Amino acid sequence: MCLDTTVTTSGEDKLLDFTVKHSYLRNMLRPLILALTVILGKTQDRISYDNHYLVNLKVANERDIDEFNRVLAKEQAHCQSLQVDLSEGSHDFLCQHHEERNGLVHELHQSQIPFEVESQSMRELLLSEKQPESRNAIPISSKFNYNKYPRFQEIVNHLNTIEKENPGVVRNERVGATHENRSLILTTIGNSPMGQDTRAVWIDAGIHAREWISPITALFLIDRIAEEFRKEPYQQDQRIVGVDWYFMPISNPDGYEYSHETDRMWRKNRAPPPKGESCYGVDLNRNWDVIGFGIGASNDACKDNFKGTKANSEPEVRAASKKLLSVKKNVRVALSLHSAGQYWLTSWGYKTQLPVDNDKMVSLGKKAADAIFRTSGRRYKVGSAGALLYPAGGASDDFAKARALIPYAATIELPGSHGKRRFVLPASQIRSVGEEMFAAMGVVAEVARNHPLGDDPSLMEEAKRNNG
Ligand SMILES: [Zn+2]
Incomplete structure (x- = not known):
């Protein structure tokens, strides 16, 4: 389907975005929307980090x-x-x-x-x-401006353009709506060359609002993969066109917009405060309904890693997990794009103990990291999230592995400023991060294409190991 392409310019239009398409309904809701705009306008001054x-x-x-x-x-x-x-x-x-x-x-x-x-x-x-790329730009046929971090509506508009330019290959679908009624978009690319047996790759991005390099990298990959499908067959990278691709390019649109409008360092979604509390937002990468939920997460609604009042409480997580479960038979690799720090983090995230198939997942990570290094010269560390960083449960990668039984799951921490764990990356580096990830996707697609279908047996083996 084609998503609503209204360009938003004000808070009022933002609230109308995607939800109110009929003018009579729009007129009925206008007084309420204006009142909300006034209230929001009074309380939502932009936080300045100028003197920090x-x-x-x-x-x-x-x-x-x-x-x-x-x-x-x-x-x-x-x-x-x-x-x-x-x-x-x-x-x-x-x-x-x-x-x-x-x-x-x-x-x-x-x-x-x-x-x-x-x-x-x-x-x-x-x-x-805000610094754009000046020279040596990597050519991509897309007309999209990859020299700046786009707003949510610009991302939606471009997804619509890509869908129109690639009929039968790219499809956008609204799979849910956020607390502020923005669309949760799933973009599918591919022509299922093996019919129902076509393997697939899942990529979610932008779960954390302030990690701006994540959604734009997903958009770049969608653009770049679609471009591959448009080539003559003899010019195509057979690894890329041999699988189907599922993208949730911007999984937390409310938080993303809030990080543009109000607080550049905002991480969570914009869930209203729980009863009796005053702080907004749930950490969407602590809210997935999977073993380990609650580990490395906070019960305090004011904390950046607030896990929510219960697992799966957030519409963003419900939409993504439902969709992932519906395509799990085909998805062989599930990736989650975050920043920062240049890591390829394999499951488990919720504990330091390694899974029985750790070698398999790390091997893919190392091959991908090599492809990245050959493309951009950047080095990514590869290893289990719980062991390399810190245990944190309720994340999308553990859900993919433990609930959806997908054989390969990883969280990728894209580069930050000076390669460190910081979320601010000059816009001049958007394309090079996109290109290095595209190189990694060739490796990922090849592994996905050659992996058997069906539930991954490693979890059964792990249960046996733990019981024995
Ligand atoms: Zn993150």
Whole structure:
């Protein structure tokens, strides 16, 4: 189907988007919409990060965090963590008052916690995000502007264009709606060369709002894969055209728009606060109904990793998981695009213990990472999410593996600024990230095409191992 292509310019149109197509209904709802717009307008001032700066701590143990908090209190400095985990390792903090940072830096030196202060202010980093690609642009036949981060409606418009330009190959489908009534879109590409036995690849993107490189990379891949299908057969990459592709290119449109309009560092969706609470949003990558739900997640609605009041409570997760289960017989590889840090993270995410088929999943990751390195020179670390980073349950990759019984599942952390775990990446790098992921997709498609159909038996083996 062709999705509504209304270009939104105001809060009012945004609320009407996709839902109110009939003018009489539009007129009836107008007073309510205007009232809502006024209320939202009063409370939704844009959060400015102009006078913020980034501090990176190398945390060895909990004492380091305590010591850091002591220094913050002494200096009356306000810093927010950019990571949801508080395990050992590298932690980014966003601190206020750039001009007053010298006092904090001095105290941190005294405290002997290893740290680094980003020389660029947050304002400079955010300006660099708008920096377009100047030369040596990688050619792609698409007319879409891959030199900036698009708004949700621009993504929808381009998906419609791709569908129109690739009849019979690309199909867009509205599979659900968000709390703010934006469409949840599934884009299917392919011509099922093996009929019902055609293997498929699933890719969801944009689950976390502030990870802007994720949806645009999915859009780039859709564009690039569709282009492959348009070529003469002898020119086509047979790996790419040999499978079907399911994309959810922007899985959290409300959060994404909020991160553009109001808070660049917003991570969750825009679920209204639970009863008796005042904070919005659920972490959509902690809300999937799968073993491990609740691990590495918060019960506090104000936290960035709030798991929701129950598993599968969020419309974004319900729509994606329902669709994934409906195509699981064919989907051989399920990927989730996030940022940042350049990781190819295999299941399990909810525990550090490796799955029985760890070697198989890591082998695909390593081949993909090699293809990425040959294309862009960037290196991705490969390994299980729970072991390499920190255990976190209720995520889409574990759902794909444990509930949908799909043989290969991975979360890909795309690059961030300076390759670090930061969500701001200059727009000039959008194409190179897209191209490196397209190279990885060749490897992914080949593995998918050669894998048997049906439920993955590894979970049964794992149950036997655990019982025996
Ligand atoms: Zn993420």
